[in-house]
Amino acid sequence: MISTQSAGGRRRGRWTALVAAPVAAVVALAGCSSGSGGGSGNHSSSTPSSAPAATLTLTPKNNATDVSITSGTVKASVDDGTLTSVTLADPLTGVSVPGVTDASKTSWKSSRALERGTKYTLTAKAKDSNGKTATRTSNFTTVSKADSAIAYYTPENNSKVGVGMEVSFKLDKPVTDKKAVESAVTITSSSGQTAVGHWFGSQRLDFRPKEYWTAGSTVTVDFDLDGVEVSQGVFGVQNKSFTFTVGRKQISTVDAATHQMTVVRDGATLKTIPVSAGSPEHPTWNGIMAIEEQFEQTKMDSTTVGLGDEYNIPDVPHAQRLTDSGTFIHGNYWSNPSIFGSENTSHGCIGLQDVQGGGDASMPGSWFYSNSLLGDLVVVKNSDGGGDVSADNGLNGWNLSWAKWTAGSALPQSDVQSGTGTRT
Numbered sequence: 001m002i003s004t005q006s007a008g009g010r011r012r013g014r015w016t017a018l019v020a021a022p023v024a025a026v027v028a029l030a031g032c033s034s035g036s037g038g039g040s041g042n043h044s045s046s047t048p049s050s051a052p053a054a055t056l057t058l059t060p061k062n063n064a065t066d067v068s069i070t071s072g073t074v075k076a077s078v079d080d081g082t083l084t085s086v087t088l089a090d091p092l093t094g095v096s097v098p099g100v101t102d103a104s105k106t107s108w109k110s111s112r113a114l115e116r117g118t119k120y121t122l123t124a125k126a127k128d129s130n131g132k133t134a135t136r137t138s139n140f141t142t143v144s145k146a147d148s149a150i151a152y153y154t155p156e157n158n159s160k161v162g163v164g165m166e167v168s169f170k171l172d173k174p175v176t177d178k179k180a181v182e183s184a185v186t187i188t189s190s191s192g193q194t195a196v197g198h199w200f201g202s203q204r205l206d207f208r209p210k211e212y213w214t215a216g217s218t219v220t221v222d223f224d225l226d227g228v229e230v231s232q233g234v235f236g237v238q239n240k241s242f243t244f245t246v247g248r249k250q251i252s253t254v255d256a257a258t259h260q261m262t263v264v265r266d267g268a269t270l271k272t273i274p275v276s277a278g279s280p281e282h283p284t285w286n287g288i289m290a291i292e293e294q295f296e297q298t299k300m301d302s303t304t305v306g307l308g309d310e311y312n313i314p315d316v317p318h319a320q321r322l323t324d325s326g327t328f329i330h331g332n333y334w335s336n337p338s339i340f341g342s343e344n345t346s347h348g349c350i351g352l353q354d355v356q357g358g359g360d361a362s363m364p365g366s367w368f369y370s371n372s373l374l375g376d377l378v379v380v381k382n383s384d385g386g387g388d389v390s391a392d393n394g395l396n397g398w399n400l401s402w403a404k405w406t407a408g409s410a411l412p413q414s415d416v417q418s419g420t421g422t423r424t
Helices: 003-021 021-032 036-043 178-183 364-372 403-408 413-418
Strands: 054-059 075-079 082-090 100-101 107-110 118-127 133-141 149-156 158-163 167-170 183-190 196-200 204-207 218-224 229-231 234-236 238-244 249-253 260-265 268-274 285-290 294-302 311-322 328-332 350-353 377-383
Touching: 054 118, 054 133, 075 082, 075 118, 082 100, 118 238, 149 218, 167 218, 178 183, 178 196, 178 204, 178 229, 183 204, 196 403, 268 350, 268 364, 311 364, 328 364, 350 364
Parallel strands: 158 238, 249 377, 328 350
Antiparallel strands: 054 075, 075 107, 082 118, 100 107, 118 133, 149 167, 167 204, 183 218, 196 204, 218 238, 229 234, 249 260, 260 268, 285 377, 294 311, 311 328
16 A cells, blocks of 8 residues: 555646646536536646645554564554554454554554464554545564563463562573673662562572562563573564462461461461371472462362372362472362371372362462462471472572572672662
């Protein structure tokens, strides 16, 4: 589709040519007219009107390649007019991308990330104060998957979390310039706490403060990886910001030797719950573990954690993940109620008495689930033979001392210790 400007220019060019030659003929026709004026009147009505005043600008430009996929990259604006419609879609699949128009209806921007290696068509329409319309189209292609890196992160925007929540990024490509990537992240907290990054390998970067987040505080995370060369020839394509709030401070301590869990919130004991931890053959990890996922009901299959066909339970109620390796604290309806508070019988999980379907709110499994947030802490002690949970096995960096945590940052230690790398 031609642009409004080029379309207007062609109209003026044609009109100029038409005026130059037929003037005498027009005059002669008018002199020989029978008085109806039909000849000259029809010719006059074919005269094109002036071009619309509305001027559209689209970003990216037509035929652009390697376009960033970050939300807000695609834009449309109009001068001397208002937008009447803007569409952004993948022409092959027909999938459209939503956007937001400002109150004055003079600008629009995409509100969702695009897919990599995809061709998109952006079409904008506008009208001027006289009602004349203008249309402009841009076809462009986003950056390829091979040449770009995406960071997946937790927690979610606008979520409410426990004091043990880490900010965790997992990139889909190995990072060789860790300093550049870590420097692209800024975390601010209403409590004034400084969050420092720690690398687990080449694709995971977590942030946490020295002490648990302050209950009631608000944390904002900005990361601008768009254009950052994470490794040779591979560039980040995101520029995002998200915010989460920190709820009350809840720490639940499981004593595997006494088979009891004590739930403490803001310094006060809420409840002591009988539990069944990992058996001597499959002991539960010891250490500090943050809840990273919650499922009202989930399937648990021993084949997925390398334990053969020892169990396959399709409807485990009130399951909350504590480690990536498969440790959960969950409701248990299939075991004899007598084991809770007296025996450790599980394959490493922490079991709480529950009913099938999880519909009884008075059951310990249901109560604990409804009283937990992602990022709440579960501390396990006295699990004989369990060993200490690894800091990267879930969101469990709290098991590292502050010195060991900061040593895992790619920024100069002087910046890390002063907080200049990740400011608050």
